[in-house]
Amino acid sequence: MSINFEDALKAKKLRQYFNEHGRVFILVDATRDEVMVPDFLKGDPSLPLVLNARMPQPIYIRDAFLESNFSFSGVSHHCVIPMNCIWATYLPESDLSSGMVWDDAMPEMVKMMMSQAEAELEEQAPAALSSVPSLPSDKGEKAESTPRKVGHLRVVK
Numbered sequence: 001m002s003i004n005f006e007d008a009l010k011a012k013k014l015r016q017y018f019n020e021h022g023r024v025f026i027l028v029d030a031t032r033d034e035v036m037v038p039d040f041l042k043g044d045p046s047l048p049l050v051l052n053a054r055m056p057q058p059i060y061i062r063d064a065f066l067e068s069n070f071s072f073s074g075v076s077h078h079c080v081i082p083m084n085c086i087w088a089t090y091l092p093e094s095d096l097s098s099g100m101v102w103d104d105a106m107p108e109m110v111k112m113m114m115s116q117a118e119a120e121l122e123e124q125a126p127a128a129l130s131s132v133p134s135l136p137s138d139k140g141e142k143a144e145s146t147p148r149k150v151g152h153l154r155v156v157k
Contacts, residue, residue: 006084006104007063007064007082007083007084008063008064008083010083010084010086010102010105011061011062011063011064011066011083013100014026014061014066014083014086014089015061017089017099017100018051018053018059018061018089019053021091022052022053022054023050023051023052023053023054023091023092024050024051024089024090024091024092024099025048025049025050025051025089025090025091025092025099026048026049026051026066026081026086026088026089027046027047027048027086027087027088027089027090028044028046028047028048028049028081028085028086028087029045029046029047029085029086029087029105029106029107030042030043030044030045030047030085031043031044031045031107032082032085034082034085035080035081035082035085036078036079036080036081037070037077037079037081038072038077038079040072041072045107045109045110046087046107046110049070049079049081050092051066051068055068057069057076063083064082064083065080065081065082065083066080066081066083066086067079067080067081084105085105086102086105087101087102087103087105087106087107087110088100088101088102088106
């Protein structure tokens with residue numbers, strides 16, 4: 001594994017986010033050959049892993065990779081995740097809009113699924129808005145109904 005500037009910067013941001021919150025999810029492209037996870041998890045383009053400061057084992061966030069012993073179904077496995085295979089991090093109590101995404105590391109399959117889901121939401125939004133009554137304003141007029149913004153991940157470059 002070679003270290004590059006983008007990976008080192010991602011590692012720094014991930015360390016800061018993890019140190020700030022103490023418990024975060026990371027999404028890993030486990031379809032990549034260089035990802036060391038149990039065989040039954042290989043092939044998942046959005047494998048979620050929990051990083052928790054209270055875990056008894058150390059979690060090493062190096063400039064080129066993340067390394068720790070993760071437990072799956074009660075069995076510990078030594079895992080090594082290259083930084084270029086981590087494509088998002090977010091808070092477990094929240095949705096993806098609470099975190100960061102590294103668009104350049106996001107698998108194409110996930111990008112396609114997300115754009116398809118966004119297109120479906122856009123198609124449904126006008127129908128949903130037409131059924132929501134407008135609230136009167138202070139001037140006795142009907143307020144214009146505007147769609148509520150849906151949270152998005154921050155793209156980190």
